[in-house]
Amino acid sequence: MCFRRSSPLIHSIGPYEGGLRPADSPFEALCEAVAYQQLSGKAAATIYGRFRSLTDESRSLDPLLVSKLSEEQLRGCGLSRAKSAAIQDLSAKTLEGVVPGHASLAPLSDQDIIDRLISVRGIGPWSVKMYLMFRLGRPDVxxxxxxxxxxxxxxxxxxxxxxxxxxxxxxxxxxxxxxxxxxxxxxxxxxxxx
CATH class of the missing domain: 1.10.1670.40 (Endonuclease Iii, domain 2)
Known part of the structure; x- marks a missing residue:
């Protein structure tokens, strides 16, 4: 096994420096995950920043406000047609309660969360696993x-x-x-x- 404290890999990299990146809601975290899918970090950050500039950046991302954005506005940020549709579906499913808040998701198993969130267009197991790892702090993903x-x-x-x-x-x-x-x-x- 290569992941013992004494392993050369861990010795070379050093102690874990990750941690949770808090998001105000699963909606916000998943919007960011959609924006970052299949892009370099820098390009994705630019596009996500443009997207956030369409909303009140000082506040948590509001699914009702996002649902009112047009496809043209979303595409103008640099989001692809598929990502724009995914964010619109995510907004709708959040407003419908399919995508609940952190408190409702936290007691569920990893698989139950994956099964629930992949019902959203453009959200697959990879995106949900990133949410589980870096937003909910699940240790075994x-x-x-x-x-x-x-x-x-x-x-x-x-x-x-x-x-x-x-x-x-x-x-x-x-x-x-x-x-x-x-x-x-x-x-x-x-x-x-x-």
């Missing part, structure tokens, strides 16, 4: 389809080729109940000199 996780596993374990998500799941059994922490180290491992 594994985003096995994440390219960075798969590359990190390949590098850390010295594999000749990229592991499949199923292979990542098998390897990650040894990391329970701290797969979130192991994932953070795998992402960080990609920043190390080779």
């Amino acid at each position: 594994l985003p096995q389809t994440d390219l960075g996780i798969r590359k990190g596993v390949m590098r850390t374990y010295g594999l000749p080729k990229m592991p499949t998500p199923k292979q990542v799941i098998v390897l990650a059994e040894d990391w329970r109940p701290f797969r979130t922490l192991a994932s953070w180290y795998l992402w960080r491992s990609l920043e190390l000199d080779q």
Whole structure:
């Protein structure tokens, strides 16, 4: 197992520096997740900043206000047509109660939260797992389809080729109940000199 305190990977990276990034609501966190999907951090931050400028940035993101934004306004921020539709659906489902507040989600199991939130257009298991890891602080979440996780596993374990998500799941059994922490180290491992 590569995730013991004495492991070379942990020694090279150092102590965990992550933490929770609070959001006022699941709606706000998932809007940000949609904006960041499949983009570099810098590009996504710019687009999300433009999106937030359409709302009162000093306040929590309001699904009612967002639901009133036109597709043209959303697209003008740099959001794709698909992401604009996802944010509109997220607004509607939040207003309908399908996407509740943190307090209602917190007691649910990880799988129950995933099952509930993937009913929103554009929100898949990866986005929900990021929410579970970095907003709810769930300790045992594994985003096995994440390219960075798969590359990190390949590098850390010295594999000749990229592991499949199923292979990542098998390897990650040894990391329970701290797969979130192991994932953070795998992402960080990609920043190390080779």
